Amino acid sequence: MEKIESHACFGGSQEVWTHASHTLACDMRFGVYLPPQAATARCPVLYWLSGLTCTEQNFITKAGVQRYAAEHGVIVVAPDTSPRGAEVPDAEGYDLGQGAGFYLNATQAPWSTHYRMHDYVVDELPALVEARFNASTARGISGHSMGGHGALVLYLRNPGRYRSVSAFAPIVAPTQVPWGKKAFAAYLGEDRDAGRDWDACALLASLAPDAQRLPLLVDQGEADEFLATQLRPELLEQACRASGHPLVLRRHAGYDHSYYFIASLIGEHVAHHAAALHA
Amino acid sequence: MEKIESHACFGGSQEVWTHASHTLACDMRFGVYLPPQAATARCPVLYWLSGLTCTEQNFITKAGVQRYAAEHGVIVVAPDTSPRGAEVPDAEGYDLGQGAGFYLNATQAPWSTHYRMHDYVVDELPALVEARFNASTARGISGHSMGGHGALVLYLRNPGRYRSVSAFAPIVAPTQVPWGKKAFAAYLGEDRDAGRDWDACALLASLAPDAQRLPLLVDQGEADEFLATQLRPELLEQACRASGHPLVLRRHAGYDHSYYFIASLIGEHVAHHAAALHA
Numbered sequence: 064m065e066k067i068e069s070h071a072c073f074g075g076s077q078e079v080w081t082h083a084s085h086t087l088a089c090d091m092r093f094g095v096y097l098p099p100q101a102a103t104a105r106c107p108v109l110y111w112l113s114g115l116t117c118t119e120q121n122f123i124t125k126a127g128v129q130r131y132a133a134e135h136g137v138i139v140v141a142p143d144t145s146p147r148g149a150e151v152p153d154a155e156g157y158d159l160g161q162g163a164g165f166y167l168n169a170t171q172a173p174w175s176t177h178y179r180m181h182d183y184v185v186d187e188l189p190a191l192v193e194a195r196f197n198a199s200t201a202r203g204i205s206g207h208s209m210g211g212h213g214a215l216v217l218y219l220r221n222p223g224r225y226r227s228v229s230a231f232a233p234i235v236a237p238t239q240v241p242w243g244k245k246a247f248a249a250y251l252g253e254d255r256d257a258g259r260d261w262d263a264c265a266l267l268a269s270l271a272p273d274a275q276r277l278p279l280l281v282d283q284g285e286a287d288e289f290l291a292t293q294l295r296p297e298l299l300e301q302a303c304r305a306s307g308h309p310l311v312l313r314r315h316a317g318y319d320h321s322y323y324f325i326a327s328l329i330g331e332h333v334a335h336h337a338a339a340l341h342a
Numbered sequence: 343m344e345k346i347e348s349h350a351c352f353g354g355s356q357e358v359w360t361h362a363s364h365t366l367a368c369d370m371r372f373g374v375y376l377p378p379q380a381a382t383a384r385c386p387v388l389y390w391l392s393g394l395t396c397t398e399q400n401f402i403t404k405a406g407v408q409r410y411a412a413e414h415g416v417i418v419v420a421p422d423t424s425p426r427g428a429e430v431p432d433a434e435g436y437d438l439g440q441g442a443g444f445y446l447n448a449t450q451a452p453w454s455t456h457y458r459m460h461d462y463v464v465d466e467l468p469a470l471v472e473a474r475f476n477a478s479t480a481r482g483i484s485g486h487s488m489g490g491h492g493a494l495v496l497y498l499r500n501p502g503r504y505r506s507v508s509a510f511a512p513i514v515a516p517t518q519v520p521w522g523k524k525a526f527a528a529y530l531g532e533d534r535d536a537g538r539d540w541d542a543c544a545l546l547a548s549l550a551p552d553a554q555r556l557p558l559l560v561d562q563g564e565a566d567e568f569l570a571t572q573l574r575p576e577l578l579e580q581a582c583r584a585s586g587h588p589l590v591l592r593r594h595a596g597y598d599h600s601y602y603f604i605a606s607l608i609g610e611h612v613a614h615h616a617a618a619l620h621a
Contacts, residue, residue: 071565071596073606127406127605286350317350326406327352 064195067092073133074099077123082191086183087146088176093188094123097196100136105199107226107340108138108192109333110184112206112213115242116162119143122207125322131330135337138198142188144209146177158242159249165237166213167261169250178250184213185221203227203336207325208289211281212237215263215299222275227339229280229332231325232287235299236264242293267302279303279310280335282328284318343474346371352412353378356402361470365462366425367455372467373402376475379415384478386505386619387471388612389463390420391485391492394521395441398422401486404601410609414616417477421467423488425456437521438528444516445492446540448529457529463492464500482506482615486604487568490560491516494542494578501554506618508559508611510604511566514578515543521572546581558582558589559614561607563597 068079075098084091100106109132113122122128122141132139145151145164152173154160169178192198204225206214211233218228237243238258251257259265270276283296290296296312303310318324347358354377363370379385388411392401401407401420411418424430424443431452433439448457471477483504485493490512497507516522517537530536538544549555562575569575575591582589597603 070598070600070602071563071594071606072602077602124404124601127409129602129605130406284350315350319349321349322403323349323351323356323408326408327350 064191072096073129075101075129075133077129079119079123084146084183084187086179086187089146089148089151091147091183092119092143094119094141095192095196096123096129096132096139098133098136098138101138101197104136105197106136106138107201107203108140108189108198109203109205109336109340110188111139111141112166112184112204112210113141113144114206114208114210115144116157117144118162121322125326126329127326128329128333131333135333135341137333137337137340138192138196140188140192142184145180151177154249159246163209163246165209165243165246165250165261166216167250170257171250171252174250180213181217181220185217185224201226201340203340205229205231205332205336206233207231208320209234209242212243212263216261216266218277219263219266219270220260225277227336228277229335231282231328231332232284232289232294232320233263233281233299234293235302236262236295238262238265239298240293240295264298264302267306267308270306270308276308277339279308280332281310281312282332283312283314284320284324285314285316286318287320289320343470351375351408354380354408354412356408358398358402363425363462363466365458365466368425368427368430370426370462371398371422373398373420374471374475375402375408375411375418377412377415377417380417380476383415384476385415385417386480386482387417387419387468387477388482388484388615388619389467390418391445391463391483391489392420392423393485393487393489394423395436396423397441400601404605405608406605407608407612410612414612414620416612416616416619417471417475419467419471421463424459430456433528438525442488442525444488444522444525444529444540445495446529449536450529450531453529459492460496460499464496464503480505480619482619484508484510484611484615485512486510487599488513488521491522491542495540495545497556498542498545498549499539504556506615507556508614510561510607510611511563511568511573511599512542512560512578513572514581515541515574517541517544518577519572519574543577543581546585546587549585549587555587556618558587559611560589560591561611562591562593563599563603564593564595565597566599568599
């Protein structure tokens with residue numbers, strides 16, 4: 064691991080690291096904010112999963128998360144959104160290939176060699192973070208859009224792995240919307256059952272009665288340009304209701320899909336995670 | 343004037359507008375954050391001047407200013423850093439020409455036709471803002487690096503025009519440092535006296551005994567890569583002491599020249615301005 068950026072920020076340090084990922088078989092970058100408390104104590108870690116087209120930079124430069132992470136003593140880790148590099152398969156559109164890993168493990172050629180973002184985010188990255196930084200094993204997960212899908216799916220697939228979960232404008236039912244259908248067809252093949260293992264609403268529908276049910280906080284802008292076509296939060300409401308999963312879904316008049324929306328509410332999400340992570 | 347972006351943010355609206363500037367003889371863009379209070383009352387305006395290479399986007403996407411502007415009921419206007427367009431003269435380096443207007447009125451060819459950022463920021467832009475938005479004529483000014491130079495110089499050259507002033511890592515003595523020497527030689531010619539009219543430390547040295555003296559807040563990172571070569575805050579300290587001008591200069595260990603530094607302290611600057619602008 065090599066540190067390639069370090070900036071003092073709100074009394075802590077916003078850093079970017081690079082490392083050779085064995086899961087993804089390429090070099091990867093991630094952002095990590097170390098709050099002032101991490102100088103003297105182990106801090107819990109909030110993993111943030113970004114949306115389509117993003118790198119590790121978008122969230123750390125635009126969301127204003129550092130102020131709240133410093134207030135609450137939470138480390139924030141923001142990985143890239145896919146494997147990267149000349150040797151990694153890519154596609155023409157912004158919604159498939161590099162920048163569009165969808166936080167799953169691909170089974171289809173040519174994607175299956177590198178596109179294993181689920182295992183990277185769930186296993187390899189926390190192991191690195193917990194070994195290198197003053198991080199505890201208390202983990203929260205959140206994200207935006209494709210990354211909101213990632214947060215929901217990683218939580219639902221890995222009971223006990225996370226202590227807190229939230230999302231901004233998530234893709235809640237990728238098997239039912241154009242972004243997800245395109246990506247899943249490429250990464251997972253045309254078998255519809257394979258897609259259900261990576262679809263939050265489908266995972267909720269098969270949730271065991273005694274499964275872990277964390278309080279789920281979701282914020283959604285009502286002026287979001289992708290609301291009706293790609294996001295469809297009503298499907299998450301239905302799935303949570305049917306499976307008895309707690310959900311606080313807040314709809315915000317006038318807010319769109321941008322980082323201005325995330326910035327306006329990230330403080331409340333950090334507080335939501337911190338309450339569980341410090342409990 | 344045409345609105346080209348609008349995003350709900352912290353209960354208000356982050357917008358970007360474009361207009362044909364008669365001062366600069368080109369089309370210009372500026373960012374404007376309208377806090378929730380502007381829906382029902384005239385609000386004072388903080389003008390933010392960005393640094394070398396920036397457009398109107400950098401500050402509005404990276405500084406996190408909107409939260410504080412919403413708390414304090416302050417409109418924030420962020421212009422571009424130079425005239426723009428294919429018809430506007432430019433130069434090879436990042437520190438001259440487009441993106442590097444230095445907030446002065448150029449006297450030398452080929453720059454003098456378009457490069458009149460002083461008059462644009464002091465006169466044309468406030469007239470537009472005060473006519474179009476729910477803005478009072480209470481104005482504050484701040485900025486970063488080249489824009490910190492701009493804030494200091496516009497305040498000192500225009501007594502009574504601003505009610506509050508501050509700067510982040512400003513170029514305080516452009517006639518004495520490489521960035522300023524290069525730009526001033528091009529825009530103003532080799533006459534050293536011409537440069538003194540656009541140099542904060544020189545303007546302080548000739549400040550009239552009865553001139554307006556606003557409380558001046560300046561923050562400077564001690565790990566700033568341009569500290570010793572381009573910024574030299576000790577020259578501002580000396581000039582303020584010699585001219586009896588108030589100055590609170592705060593040096594911050596570990597902080598660099600980036601927006602992570604600005605984001606960490608912009609809340610205190612907005613509070614500094616709001617106290618004067620609402621008085």
